[in-house]
Amino acid sequence: MKALLIDDERLARSELRRLLAKHPDIAIVGEAANSDDARLRIAELVPDLLFLDIQMPGDDGFALLESLDAPLPQVIFTTAYDEFALKAFEFNALDYLMKPVDPVRLAAALDRLRARAERPAGAPQFAERTARLAPEDKVFVREGERCWFVEVKSIRLMESEGNYTRVHFGDAQPQLFRSLNAMEERLDPKCFFRANRRQIINLAWIDRIEPWFSGGLLVHLKGGLKVELSRRQAQAFREQMSL
Amino acid sequence: MESVAIGNPPTADRGLRQKGRERLYVVCQVAGWAFFLMVQVLFTGLFKEKDSTGVEWAIFQTVAEGLLITHYARHWLTKWGWKELSWRPLIPRILGMAALLSVIWSAVGYGIYYGLLRFPWSSKFHPAAVLSVSLFNGLALMSSWLCIYFFYHLFDRYNRLQIEQLRLTTSVKEAELRALKSQINPHFIFNSLNSLRGLIDENPDRARQAVTQLANLLRYSLQSGQLETVPFEDELQTVNDYLALEQVRHEERLRVRLDIAPGALNLAIPPMLLQTLVENAVKYGIAPRREGGEIAIIARCERDELHLQVTNPGSLAAGGGSTGVGLRNAAERLRLLFGARATLDLREDPPGRVVAEVLVPIEKESGAAAREAVAARSQHDSVRSALRADKPQALRP
Numbered sequence: 001m002k003a004l005l006i007d008d009e010r011l012a013r014s015e016l017r018r019l020l021a022k023h024p025d026i027a028i029v030g031e032a033a034n035s036d037d038a039r040l041r042i043a044e045l046v047p048d049l050l051f052l053d054i055q056m057p058g059d060d061g062f063a064l065l066e067s068l069d070a071p072l073p074q075v076i077f078t079t080a081y082d083e084f085a086l087k088a089f090e091f092n093a094l095d096y097l098m099k100p101v102d103p104v105r106l107a108a109a110l111d112r113l114r115a116r117a118e119r120p121a122g123a124p125q126f127a128e129r130t131a132r133l134a135p136e137d138k139v140f141v142r143e144g145e146r147c148w149f150v151e152v153k154s155i156r157l158m159e160s161e162g163n164y165t166r167v168h169f170g171d172a173q174p175q176l177f178r179s180l181n182a183m184e185e186r187l188d189p190k191c192f193f194r195a196n197r198r199q200i201i202n203l204a205w206i207d208r209i210e211p212w213f214s215g216g217l218l219v220h221l222k223g224g225l226k227v228e229l230s231r232r233q234a235q236a237f238r239e240q241m242s243l
Numbered sequence: 244m245e246s247v248a249i250g251n252p253p254t255a256d257r258g259l260r261q262k263g264r265e266r267l268y269v270v271c272q273v274a275g276w277a278f279f280l281m282v283q284v285l286f287t288g289l290f291k292e293k294d295s296t297g298v299e300w301a302i303f304q305t306v307a308e309g310l311l312i313t314h315y316a317r318h319w320l321t322k323w324g325w326k327e328l329s330w331r332p333l334i335p336r337i338l339g340m341a342a343l344l345s346v347i348w349s350a351v352g353y354g355i356y357y358g359l360l361r362f363p364w365s366s367k368f369h370p371a372a373v374l375s376v377s378l379f380n381g382l383a384l385m386s387s388w389l390c391i392y393f394f395y396h397l398f399d400r401y402n403r404l405q406i407e408q409l410r411l412t413t414s415v416k417e418a419e420l421r422a423l424k425s426q427i428n429p430h431f432i433f434n435s436l437n438s439l440r441g442l443i444d445e446n447p448d449r450a451r452q453a454v455t456q457l458a459n460l461l462r463y464s465l466q467s468g469q470l471e472t473v474p475f476e477d478e479l480q481t482v483n484d485y486l487a488l489e490q491v492r493h494e495e496r497l498r499v500r501l502d503i504a505p506g507a508l509n510l511a512i513p514p515m516l517l518q519t520l521v522e523n524a525v526k527y528g529i530a531p532r533r534e535g536g537e538i539a540i541i542a543r544c545e546r547d548e549l550h551l552q553v554t555n556p557g558s559l560a561a562g563g564g565s566t567g568v569g570l571r572n573a574a575e576r577l578r579l580l581f582g583a584r585a586t587l588d589l590r591e592d593p594p595g596r597v598v599a600e601v602l603v604p605i606e607k608e609s610g611a612a613a614r615e616a617v618a619a620r621s622q623h624d625s626v627r628s629a630l631r632a633d634k635p636q637a638l639r640p
Contacts, residue, residue: 009492009493011441011492012437100440
């Protein structure tokens with residue numbers, strides 16, 4: 001597994017390097033001292049795993065993740081003591097390590113990672129994936145103090161709000177700093193359908209469909225959301241579904 | 244940080260207590276008068292005069308009347324706020340109230356019994372004598388009731404005061420603890436420990452030195468919290484330790500310039516004042532900048548004032564997510580110690596450089612006092628000075 005170490009402190013990076021020497025399956029392909037540096041390295045080296053410090057000069061670790069194009073590499077956060085960041089983690093099973101890093105905890109985090117990496121059998125490896133997001137891929141979303149790694153398949157609905165997209169999943173609906181059009185380009189048309197100018201629905205989340213005014217359709221999503229399709233879109237929808 | 248209002252129990256709790264007390268009152272009122280009724284019935288049964296018609300009715304009426312009168316009296320006692328009075332003003336009020344209630348009690352009692360129900364006068368005594376005995380009985384009965392009632396309330400209030408007192412003590416202690424905890428930023432401590440571990444293999448000598456510096460810093464922040472002022476020299480020493488540790492973390496990104504007038508070293512300043520300013524400078528001036536920058540610490544004695552300046556690259560407009568808590572606390576401590584004679588001021592001068600400036604009045608005695616207080620402190624400090632003496636002076640000017 002190719003790993004990239006992102007931390008503004010040289011000593012912190014070298015300490016992590018030393019700890020990771022005990023895990024030969026983790027190959028450290030590079031280091032970065034800030035988010036700009038990290039973006040270049042990620043594009044260049046295509047790592048499978050990031051060790052990511054949260055507080056850094058310039059963009060912090062969360063901002064870096066937000067700016068990355070999905071699919072994201074696996075991420076293990078490293079942080080010293082940051083109440084704000086830890087709060088963000090409470091909502092999720094995001095993996096994080098407290099500095100100074102406990103070797104036992106590091107080993108446990110890597111074990112979880114290996115287990116996760118094996119799960120989607122037959123799924124293409126990260127580096128070989130196409131530009132389209134697979135259902136198992138994750139997107140990083142942050143709103144206020146909360147952060148999520150959302151699996152694409154668990155997203156029910158995306159709604160355009162200007163340059164932002166509101167993403168509905170679980171019981172949350174945070175905003176993503178991407179336009180709906182940009183999101184549409186990345187989504188698999190077999191799984192997602194552009195219901196109207198403002199909304200994209202996940203076909204897997206459709207509960208039932210009823211005829212609506214003037215040849216349109218009303219789609220009920222599991223979890224209670226309703227989406228209207230105009231006649232033209234209903235037509236396209238019927239065509240796609242009958243195939 | 245989440246703050247909990249201390250000293251005011253939540254309203255739901257208060258409502259619940261109110262309900263409980265209402266129930267207790269009803270039980271006591273009914274049970275008390277029922278007991279009184281039983282005693283009355285028992286005694287009249289034992290000493291019944293031969294020819295006493297309507298005695299049972301009289302007893303029942305007496306008790307029912309007492310129950311109702313005291314019940315309504317309670318309403319007025321609450322309304323007049325007697326429950327909040329202490330026992331001294333209560334005693335005359337209880338007597339007066341008991342007299343009034345007993346008059347009402349007797350008047351209504353005899354009125355109904357002889358006037359309304361027209362029972363024949365059965366006593367061999369003169370009505371005036373009977374009435375005065377009745378009034379006296381009423382007075383005893385009503386004052387007993389009032390005494391029991393207010394005794395409960397006084398006791399209850401005493402209990403509540405005790406609890407309030409405890410809550411207050413706890414909250415003061417909590418505040419002290421919070422202040423103590425906030426003196427050194429935990430983020431800094433853990434980051435330092437992390438870099439220190441990285442340093443152990445790379446440069447064992449520097450690592451050993453950094454452990455000493457971290458120990459000095461922690462000890463100072465724990466001990467100085469109890470002092471009003473410390474000699475500026477001690478504070479500067481701590482700041483040097485702190486900056487040396489930050490340099491381990493930030494390496495060439497953090498550059499330091501010290502310009503200290505020798506006369507300033509003996510002056511008294513509040514502990515952690517300079518440390519707070521320097522920590523802020525690192526947090527907002529160095530940590531967020533990729534290229535880092537220089538922090539300058541300048542101390543001068545001018546007229547009767549100590550001028551302290553800490554400058555760092557940055558701009559005030561950016562803010563950088565500062566909550567200003569550290570500086571506010573520092574300003575508050577200055578105000579408590581020196582009143583309006585001390586100032587703390589944060590400005591951008593020239594543009595791109597943030598200056599934190601403190602003016603502290605020079606009080607020769609207090610400086611000397613601080614020195615003596617430090618000298619008088621126990622063994623910890625001789626250990627501390629010993630550690631300090633053999634420590635390399637990495638950042639001395």
